[in-house]
Amino acid sequence: MGTTTEDNGRVFDAPSDNFVYSLLPRWLWPYAQLARWDRPIGWQLLMWPCFWSAAMAAAVTAEANAFRPGQFIAHLLLFFIGAVAMRGAGCTYNDLVDHDIDNQVARTRSRPLPSGRVTRRQAKIFILAQALTGLAVLLSFNVFTILLGFASLAFVAIYPFAKRFTDWPQLFLGLAFSWGGLVGWAAVFGSLSLPAMLVYLAAIVWTIGYDTIYAHQDKEDDALIGVRSTALLFGEKTKPWLVLFYAAMLALLVAACLVAGLGWAAFAGLLAAGVMLFYQIAVLDIDDGAQCLKLFKFNSRVGLVVFLGLVAAIFIG
Template identity: 50%
Template sequence: MTGSDAAPDGQVADAVKDNWVDTWAPAWSRPYLRLSRADRPIGTWLLLLPCWWGLGVASLMQGRFGWTEAWIALGCAIGAWLMRGAGCTWNDITDRDFDARVARTRSRPIPSGQVTVKQAVIWMVIQSLLAFGILLTFHWNAIWLGIASLALVCIYPFAKRFTWWPQIFLGLAFNWGALLAWTAVTGTLTSPAVLLYLSGIAWTLFYDTIYAHQDTEDDALIGVKSTARLFGADTARWLKWFLVFSVSLMGAGLILALGASVNVLVLVVALGGAWAFGWHLAWQLRLLDIENPERCLALFRSNRNAGLIPVLFLAVAHFL
């Protein structure tokens, strides 16, 4: 692919229509913001929300939400934006040859010629260093967890080359924030955080399998593996199991964290968030059509709302 193959304005094929990058950002910055997926904010939400799950449950367990917790919430939001951008930049560097051969991705900045690999590497380093600066304001144990997550970020782009389950590697990386934010609040990593983390991994398997159904034909041609290709027509049955695991693990984490430290009403409200989260996933299943890429993309994007549901219930529980 060359720059002439891209859209005249450089827009990426699956970007949100009329997004702020294509509309308002200075022209020189747009290729870099597109590398960071700033024109497709759903990924930042999906990286951030497990952080807020861990933060919300940990602060509820400890019975406080002060300035420290507020900074952790904001720091996680900024860090999620930066690290999602750095991770996507790394993904595009490693996948540039694959992206050039897939209809949905050939308009990305590297295969379309908007950015060189060297420029992309520099941009990735800048984002990572800024995120590291935020991480340094957290508890030392959380800092070490943040550093450890880099191994998963580095491995993920290669997973689809050697396993039919690359979504597991995405889940391991994308939900690490549940462990990190919990540890930033409490100073230690304990089992409720691990259960929230596992819940998030099951959720990632759910939503990213839906997402991957957009590319099954191209993936088959170029030899890229995914759970969408593995499950095929049996996808809905697998997604039901991921739904059950995600909701059950979240509920178990809430009970383990809050059962002995809060009143019954607070626990019921918190569990209500897990229940409502599950209903949103069930709604997605009812609308799923794996032969309709536009429907798959819309359902994938709806997981921002799904992941916000437990956060909102936890916020309400803080006022009880």
């Protein structure tokens, strides 16, 4: 049980060698922890669907000899900033909603709110600051993309409560976390079409898969306090479900690339990503919390490989 870290300002399940603890003043540590800056995997996983969609849109423009490298780079930078800001705001909001639950879970009771290092009022002010940063990024795009970005807030608001009313909170996380699959395309074309929708759906099932692995870390505590998850729902049948989700992700991305008319490089990236995805399933031990966390984080590499294949498709087809 001894997981609180009020004496040293650290969080139990975050790496102690992160830049947060070497570069930021100590008074900022709790805010960095609320935003999960010491755990970059979250913003990375939020960012990849944005990057996939942006790269796919860029590859389509390249086929039409209308590729704008400056716009592509600028969009990637904006999506990076937006992912860090909005993931931080979402985590802070989630911690406010789950304040009492986090205090009952061994892995989370050392977080800033349950440990008392940040007040609820301070957390709310911090949400506002991060949300304004995200808004500044969103306002850099066309009107359609701005409206699309605001539409995502419905899923963002619902997600923290999903574990209380459904066995599928990972689905609601996917609906929110995958929105960049739509935004990246809309930022280029000012509209949506089938490839973007397929990328969005692919990112949703990917999210359900990797977050089910993540949720296996907390399944004992979740069962005790009545919190629901796909990890508890699937139990010993988790691996067959992961095969379904990861196969669906790959199939949807293959379909998106076909509809968009992309070349062989994009499919090579998907093949490599597929090997990485099914490696996770092969080695997964759902009763090993440390391994579950490691495999969850491994998905950022999967996202990178998919992205690199799409970038290659811009230049070599």
